[in-house]
Amino acid sequence: MPLSKIAGIGYYVPANVFTNKDLEKYMDTNDEWIQERTGIKERRYADRLGETTTTMGVEAAKIAIERAGITPLDIDFIIFATICPDYYFPGCGVLLQRAMKMKEIGALDVRNQCSGFVYALSVADQFIRSGMYKNILVVGSEKHSFGLDFSTRGRNVSVIFGDGAGAVVLQPAAKEGQGILSTHLHSDGESAEILAMYNPGTHANHWLPEKLADFDDKEIGELFISHAMIDKAQLFPNMDGPAVFKKAVVKFPEVITEALMKNGLTPADLKMLIPHQANLRIAQFVQQKLKLNDDQVYNNIQKFGNTTAASIPIALCEAWEQGKIKEGDLVCLAAFGSGFTWASALIRW
Numbered sequence: 001m002p003l004s005k006i007a008g009i010g011y012y013v014p015a016n017v018f019t020n021k022d023l024e025k026y027m028d029t030n031d032e033w034i035q036e037r038t039g040i041k042e043r044r045y046a047d048r049l050g051e052t053t054t055t056m057g058v059e060a061a062k063i064a065i066e067r068a069g070i071t072p073l074d075i076d077f078i079i080f081a082t083i084c085p086d087y088y089f090p091g092c093g094v095l096l097q098r099a100m101k102m103k104e105i106g107a108l109d110v111r112n113q114c115s116g117f118v119y120a121l122s123v124a125d126q127f128i129r130s131g132m133y134k135n136i137l138v139v140g141s142e143k144h145s146f147g148l149d150f151s152t153r154g155r156n157v158s159v160i161f162g163d164g165a166g167a168v169v170l171q172p173a174a175k176e177g178q179g180i181l182s183t184h185l186h187s188d189g190e191s192a193e194i195l196a197m198y199n200p201g202t203h204a205n206h207w208l209p210e211k212l213a214d215f216d217d218k219e220i221g222e223l224f225i226s227h228a229m230i231d232k233a234q235l236f237p238n239m240d241g242p243a244v245f246k247k248a249v250v251k252f253p254e255v256i257t258e259a260l261m262k263n264g265l266t267p268a269d270l271k272m273l274i275p276h277q278a279n280l281r282i283a284q285f286v287q288q289k290l291k292l293n294d295d296q297v298y299n300n301i302q303k304f305g306n307t308t309a310a311s312i313p314i315a316l317c318e319a320w321e322q323g324k325i326k327e328g329d330l331v332c333l334a335a336f337g338s339g340f341t342w343a344s345a346l347i348r349w
Helices: 031-038 053-067 092-099 113-130 152-158 189-194 227-231 241-262 280-289 308-321
Strands: 004-012 016-019 042-045 077-081 106-110 136-142 164-172 179-187 272-275 330-337 341-348
Touching: 004 053, 004 113, 004 308, 031 280, 053 092, 053 136, 053 164, 053 308, 077 092, 077 113, 092 106, 092 136, 106 113, 113 136, 113 164, 113 179, 113 308, 113 330, 113 341, 136 308, 164 308, 179 241, 189 241, 241 280, 241 330, 241 341, 272 280, 272 308, 308 330
Parallel strands: 077 106, 077 136, 272 330
Antiparallel strands: 004 164, 004 179, 016 042, 136 164, 179 341, 330 341
């Protein structure tokens, strides 16, 4: 069977720009502190009521579908990656299908956080290779801003994340050797709570012992959501930044090297590495580790922040639009995030 190729790509980011200076109104932080730790200068926030994870995904999908030279009615499967769904259930895949007036096709929702887009791409790749589908829409979209703690208490997490969406259309490749050469997926749940949003959830008493200390005995395992959780600010994401950084700088280069070795290639063969935009310092470390030059790595976290599942398709689309990726170029996508999960995809454009 032929390889699968990216036939169309698009992205959407909200119009609302929030600089590091803007965040000083809500928390004890400053531009120098944020840039030194993350490389981020600004990020986009969706309209509070006018935009959702799904609506942003729709906008990115429209562009990808048009560039693929097809219509929404030609799409025969949807894979939607997000950690910020419009509803706890159902997932965003069916909401996008409804909004775009598609046929009664399958819709799969992927919850692999920062690695979500690469995981989704890998699943789509297998469906194309098997011949089951011909036009698969893969979307990564996030509206983080609605669920962040905009106070000094939450600044270590909240300064990092932004909103946006990216999408691609996957089709069978017409040329031999063109398309997704291989994908590589990994996970290690041993330290899952290091980067997690615990509530709302059904974890009951299966927390790390130190987290249980935050609850009264009567609260543990009794309620899906409670006033106590709100009062104690337990409805926000939690992250041990240094621990995540330490793991990421090991697994990022490993999974990139794995993809290259699988295909008998080296870092020198790469035209472009598109890393998940987690932290500019992580990307710089990976670049140095693999001995890549500045022209071989594309970063846009400076202006968009970390948009988790959306970050790779947004960056990939920007790089392509700027002429940094052309037909025949070797491109690697790589991500690491909560779970922990990490993944890579090697593509001959």
